[in-house]
Every structure is written in structure tokens, then in C-alpha cells.
Amino acid sequence: MMTIVFSLFLLTMLVIVAVAILRTENLFTAVMLSGIFSLIMAANFFVLDAADVALTEAVIGAGISTVLFLGALALTAEYDRSPPVGTWVPLLTSSALGGVIIFATFQAPRLGDPSAIVHQHVAPWYLEKTPELIDVPNVVTAVLASFRGYDTLGEVFVVFTACIGVMALLGRVRPRRDSIKEGEFKKATDNLRHHLIPRVVGKMLVPFIVLFGLYVQFHGDFGPGGGFQAGALVAAGVILYSLVEGGVRGRELVPEWFSSVLVALGAFTYTSVGVASMLMGGRFLDYSVLAHDPVHGQHLGILVIEAGVGMTVAGVMITIFHAFSRRGIR
């Protein structure tokens, strides 16, 4: 009962925030609201018992995306000045689309129904076999890192590709000097140094955030977490440091060349595990052959690929943040 009330409250808030994002013309407000949107979403995932997803959404959606959006905003303008286009056709299209999805979901199984088909086919197998084959308490980690490890490898490469894309845009095109205003981002990056309280409090938080990141990284087998969340947390720590100490100090802490190499190195580490298991006589990404005992092999494989994931994700976040902050200051 409590869950239902809580879910209703969260979902209502979600709709209100979404409408507010659409209606506002101040992009700064929109960015802040989308951060709130992500936080509510994270709470929603948590209510649905998807702790891993909730953690990721909170760190990336509410935390880092907001900072990156602000960075983008600092390079452009604060107000949406695009002329109002014919809103009827898009409105009708989206409404029709939403209608179709709602129509379809009437047929969907009830939330949390244990007899739903989703819970009857592969899921019981994962729950039953994980202790025996992989022996980690967190089944989500077993599925992500081993059973569907090839997907996760793909996702790491998606992140790597995205990094290349952002760097290609931000690193190459040289804007005219007067086209960049002295944006808010400069304030956000450098002027915090003159605000004593945020600086002191922020600096105190950094080591704890990084420590928590490392905990999430190495505790992913046992509780919610893993490379994605840990990478984002460590990056959040570095970004917070850059925000309170200024971009220059931030780039001294983690140089740009290092963070961008880290991205590729993480993807390389993950693929190397796959190639190593091929060389040792198994199939691609078959960690069982990595040690004498298959279960130990699985542990070793998961440890290394999670490290690769963490490296790539942390590297991407820091690289993109640096790219924005450098341009905001120039």
C-alpha cells in the first residue's frame, strides 16, 4: 500500500516536472528541472527494486548530465530563442504515439506479478544458476558482466564512441572569440574559488565521493553497483574538485591526455579479456578458462572487465567536462 502511494506521488511529480521543462523558456531552469526529473526517476527505479539502475540514474542523470548541460549552456545562451514552429503536427504525432503505447500497455502484465512471462523464462535460470556457475550474490552483476557480457562490451564501446564524437565537435571547431560570452560556466568553474563555504564543504566531500566510488566498484559483485556507477562517481568527485578549485586546477589533477587515454584503455582492457579467453582455448569473453577453476575464472574476468568499464566511464565524464570547461574559459 505504502509503495503504491509513494509510486503515485513520484509519477505525478514526474509528469509535472516534464510539463514544466517543456513550458519554460529559460534553459537554465530547464536544465535544473531535468536534473530533478532524473532524481525522481532514480527514486522510481528504487521503488521498483532496481537499485543498480537507480544508482546510475542518480549519478549520471541528476549529477553529471546537469553539469554538462550547464557547460553547454555557458557556450551558447540562456534563453530559448528558436522561433515558434507549427506545433500542431508534432503535438498530434506525439499524442498519437503516446496513445499507441498506452493502448499497448493495457495488455501488459501487472507490475510485480510473479506469474508474468518475463519472470518465467530466462530469469529463473539466472537466479538458479548464478550461485553455482558464477557464485556472486548480485545476480544483476552476473547477468551484465558474464551472461550478457557481450552486450556490456558493446555498451562500453558506445561510451567510447560518444567520447570520440564529443571531442571531435568540441576539440576541433575554433569559434570566433567574440561568439562566446563570458558565460555562467566560467563563474561556475572559477568563481567558486571566491565563495568560501562551497569551496570548503565541496573539498571535504571529494575524498568521500571517490572512496564511495571505489567501494561501489569493488563491491559490485555483492551489492548494487559496478563499473558504470563507480566510474561515474569517481568522475563526479573529480568534477566537483574542478568546480570548487577551478578548471585549471582540475586539469592539473587529471590531465586531459590522461582522461582521454583512460577511455580507450578501459575499452581495450575489456576486449583484451575477451581475446585472452580466446587464446586460452575458450570462446570470446568466456571467463571460465582464465583460471584453473571455472568459478574463479569468472570472478577474475568480472573483476577485470568491471575495472575496464569503470576506467572508460570515469574517463569519458572527465574528458567531456574538461572539454567544456576549457572552452568556457577561453
Next chain:
Amino acid sequence: MTLYDQLPALVVAVLLFTAPIAYMLRMHGFPWAAATAAVVTSFIVACSLAATAIGGETIIYEMGGWPAPYGIVLHIDALSALMAMLITGASSAALIFGAKSLADEVGEETAPAFFAAWLLCTAGLVGMVITGDAFNIFVFMEISSLSTYVLISAGPDRRALISTYRYIVMGTVGATFYLIGVGFLYMVTGTLNTADLGARVGQVEDIRLVLVAAGFVSVGLAVKAAVFPLHSWMPNAYTFAPNAVTVFIAAASTKVSLYVLIRVDYAIFQNSIANHEVQLTLFLVPLGVMALFAGSLLAIYEKNLKRLLAYSSVSQIGYIALGIAMTSVAGLTGAIVHMFNHGLIKGGMFMAVACLALRYRTVNVANLAGAGKAMPWTMAAFVMGGLGLIGVPLTPGFISKWYLVLAALEKGWLGALLVAVILISSLLAVIYVWKVIEVAYFREPRANAVPVTEEAPMVMLIPTWIVVLTGIWFALDTSVSVGLASIAAKTLLGVAL
């Protein structure tokens, strides 16, 4: 496990392994060399997979050693092998062809990122065609889409950025639709493995969610495949991308989305939704016919040669859509062969255009007067490609149209109408190809124009002609292309080989 057993994974693993290396080692010329070596290796592996698949054999490779449906398996049959050959072949040809032009257009500083993106794009496309998992297709679709955006935005013109932005918006909509559809399918079946989905979707009692899923998947893939009228992202993306990139993506990228459309519609929905043939026909035949006319007409009135060829691709995709919609062995064979042959034809033509662009510094048709005399070999390659687009006998285009016409004739009066449509659109192709030929061969260069006297360099001409001659080879000896395609069509329709 022997090396032979590892080949299915190697075709994509070698690309994924090389991409970060190419990105990290910032030595002069290394990224291009590493990318070329990896892509050519992948091409050789794909050819050997095709040699297995042509016997009608389906290779299953369990990633991580986990069996389907619990783990992800690679599923390589004739269709996958043919597509993998097309993708890696186009990628190798474009890389070798573009060795010099890419070095000029991309520049030393951005080369590592660019060639890493190239490798990732190839890996993404190959990954989509060899996997046997519906969600894994989405993951590799993301890799290929994001890297394609990077490749296109590397174009020398600032308008490349706007084109990329349009493509990002449309591409994301397409991919998201696909994901929504797969999500619904997972909801009603509890599985993501394609073969398992095919078996279990049929058991779903209430078909409503399945229908919605089919709709989302089909529309999403049609956007990514630039099926008319969802093609708006494509002409400018082709036009403003670096020339070698255009060669690669024009030959391979839209075809992969069509491949997924075929795979999903035939392997999952065909057996499980009643009257799926009718739905497919009603969805794709009108779009295909519109694409044939609209694409050709837009090409006829287009002044920019690259965009002209892009509009021609819109109309050629119409042929493939028609073939898919016919749900017969001949139609599907025609569609699959045309994916392969059109890749060869368009790849060769965009190579010729790149040669012209190198010397003329423009791709406006009007400025190419006298190109027939100044650059005879390049223009000859272009003409060969043009004949292929029209579908003249002894060109690869003829083979695929032949099968499409055969398939249409099986369909009664509607088929007769489709034959007429195919013939009329071939005539329209004559007009837009002739438009270029007339200017290049029969018009004198303007007096104030800078005269072009030099043929394109050999490093570009030889790959171009290799592609053109490969096309002719596949027109004369159809045992590989039609052989694989007809096995694929029969497997998909469940007809005995």
C-alpha cells in the same frame, strides 16, 4: 577450440580490439594503417564465413560460452555472411581508396579519433548482422550510429555539422522506436534471442502488444534505412561527409537497417502474426513505389552530383523494400541481391565522384563539362555504375531487377502493375544518369573555367576499377551473390533448400 571455430567472433573482435589501439597510439600514419589492416582481416574472415554459409549451414557461436537464450549467441547464416562481406569489403575498399584523400580532409591531429570511429562504425554494422540477439542488435546499432555521426561531421564543409545534427535526431528516433518494440517483445516473451523470440511470439495469446511492437520496430528501422518518406536525413549526410566516408556509408549503412528489417519481420513476426504478409505488403509496397518515383524525380532535378546519387539511393532502396514486401523466394532473393549489388554499384560511383571532386574541386554537375575527355577512366567507371543503376544487362543491377520482375510476375495484376513501375523508374534512372553523361562528354568547358587536364591518381583509380570490375564479375558469375541470397530467402521463408 581451433582458429576455425573462433572465426565468427573474430570478424568483429579484431575491429573492436584495434579501435582503442588506433586511438591511443598517435604516430604518423599509424591509425590509417591499423584500421586498414583490421578491416581487411575482418573482410577475409567474413569471406571464409561466407564459404561455410553457402553450403546452407548456420553457424552458432556462444559468446562467453553461455547457450541461448541465456547468453548471447552469434547466428551466421547465408544472409549474415553476405552482409558481413558487403560491409567489411566496402569498408576496406573505401579505406584503401581514401588513403590520400582522408589524410587531406581529416588532418593529422584528429586522425586517431577519426580512424577509431571508422573501425567502430564497421564493427557496429558487422555486429548487427552477425548477432542472434534482438537487444544486441540495438547495442551495435548505437555503436554504428554514433560513429557514423563522427565520420560525417568530419566533412570539410561546415554544413556537415548541420547534416549530422539532422541525422542524429532522426537516427535516435529510429533506434528508440526499435528499442521500444524490442522492450514490448521482451515483456510478452521473456526472451531476447531472435530464434527464441520467433518460437515464443507465436504462443502469445493476446496479440495487441506484439502488433504494437512490430509497428515500432518496422517504422524505426525504416527511418534508419531511409525508406521514403523517412529519408530526409540521408541526402545531406551523404553530400557533406568526406568523400571516402560517403563511399563506405552509401554502400553499407542503410543496407544493414534493411537487413534487420528483413531479419525481424521474417524470423520473428512472419510465423507468429496472422496475415503478416498483408501487413508487410500494405506497409512497404506503397512506400517502395513512392520511393522509386520520388527518389528518381528528385535526382533528375538535383544539381549536386553527390546529392543526386543520394536521391538515386532513395529510389534504389525502394526496389529493396518492394522485394521484401513480396514475401516470396524470388522477391526476397531479389531484395537481398540488390542490397549487395547496389552496395557495389553505389560504392563504385561515389569513388568516381571522389576522383572528380579531387580534380574539379566541385561536385556541381554543371561544372563537370569536359570531364569525359579530361578524366576518361574516372568517367568510364561512373558510366559503368550508371548502367548498373538503370539495370542494363551484364551489369549487377540487371541481376537484381530480373529477380524482382520475376517475383512481381507471380503476383497477378498487382504484379503486372509493379513491373510497369519498375520499368518506368528504370527509365527515370536513364534520365538522371544521362544528365551527368551529357555534361561530362558533350559539353565544352566554360571559357573562364580552370581547365582540368589530369586524370585521377592511380591510388584512387585502381581501387575504383577493382570495385567496378567486381560488380561486373558478380553480374556474370552470380553463384556467390544469388547463391547466398537464395539460400537466405529460402531459410527465412522456411522453404526446403
